[in-house]
Amino acid sequence: MAARAPLPARAVVGHDDCDDDENQPGEGTKVMGALSGVRVLDLSRVFSGPWAGQMLADFGADVIKVERPGRGDDVRQQGLALQDGEGKPTAERSSFLAMNRGKRSITVDLSQAAGQSLIRDLAAQCDILIENFKAGDLARYGLDHASLQADCPRLVYCSISGFGQSGPYSHLPGYDPLFQSMSGLMSITGESDDQPGGGPMRVGFAVGDLTAGFYAVSAILAALRHRDMVSGEGQYIDLALFDAQVAALSHVAMMYLVSGQQPPRLGTASPITCPWQSFDCADGQIVIAVGNDTQFAAFCTVLGVPALADDARFRTNPLRARHRTVLVPILAEILRQRPVRAWHAAFDAAGVPSGPINGFAEVFSDPQIVHRQMRFDMPHSSAGTVPQVANPVRFSASPVQYLRPPPLLGEHTQEVLREVLALDEARIAQLRQDKVI
DSSP: OOOOOOOOOOOOOEEOSOOSGGGSTTSOOOOOOTTTTOEEEEOOOTTHHHHHHHHHHHTTOEEEEEEOTTTOSGGGGSSOEEEOTTSOEEEEEHHHHTSOTTEEEEEOOTTSHHHHHHHHHHHTTOSEEEEOOOTTGGGGGTOSHHHHTTTOTTOEEEEEESSOSSSTTTTSOOOHHHHHHHTSTGGGSSOOTTSTTOSOOOOSSOHHHHHHHHHHHHHHHHHHHHIIIIISSOOEEEEEHHHHHHHHTHHHHHHHHHHOOOOOOOTTOOSSSSSEEEEEOSSSEEEEEOOSHHHHHHHHHHHTOGGGGGSTTTSSHHHHHHTHHHHHHHHHHHHTTSOHHHHHHHHHHHTOOEEEOOOHHHHHHOHHHHHTTOEEEEEETTTEEEEEEOOOOOOSSSOEEOOSOSOOTTTTHHHHHHHTSOOOHHHHHHHHHTTOO
């Protein structure tokens, strides 16, 4: 591998666990992130790969996002428009803004030989490469792992695809609704068939994409440690969204494997714990999550029916789950008599887990979310500022960093080519003239 160009020293923003306003993201001192000194070449698009790349950037890595000239990542055209300080829409869209902070955007035409050469040169300067092209696509450009391995033996190369690099579906494209349906997730989501509106339901966000992104980060960091502590060499990671969503079903899939029975679809309820669902109150709904027998006794006391906890049918969680059709109507009749806030306060005082069903206005004004600084703003060149949902990880010694806002398309092309590949202005101008960048 060619000698690495040094990473630039940068002032970064730390996100620590202090309570005072001075430690809000946006003002900070120089810190070293957990992945400072690591460079990532992000060839991915849409959700799963970019989500993984953003997490690595938050942890301190220098992430170079490669996009198509003129159009960029498909999600630059998806979602709602970011508004500027005067309330006018900008070209930036919410889907892109959600998973691309901390990155430097460059535009490269991979269909041109000169573009492919640039990517090979950049890969030689990187520790990690992430891509989510269809299986085999990058081999056409000589940018697959096998083609890069000889010149980049220390590169950790992560391929994220719908169905993986092998198998009867490997050639197929795939999107989140397919992985939700084919993995079994939709079969356990929604009301049962005998209820109004019953039937399989899609989870309300791209859970398959983001789940795969989390698995990708874990795998990449494990491979990076193996390279640095064991082998001295990188390796190839083959990650399928379909596989990841099946794996994420965890204990529910295990219910089927140990019993041979399809887990039931119960709306907000749980098949193994009761009461563990939403209930109607006088002015809305509350979610109750009673996790043990002690909590159930406290719950019954708050409801004013302490003897219910001693009923032979309800003394243990397995019994309550077995007799849910008897227990739930009793609880529902009591809970609908008072408003959500009154019940929530009473349950909190008694140590019974409960919570309202919040919309996002309530989420981002919740005092716990405010205290944990889970929403912050970053400077943005076209909108003035851009809101962000914070990374939830709290390191004690290497705080999460917010180095850059989500980039404009190709915003850093010249900077990266000059800094990482040491190209002069004449060479960069020629590449631009040839529409390679």
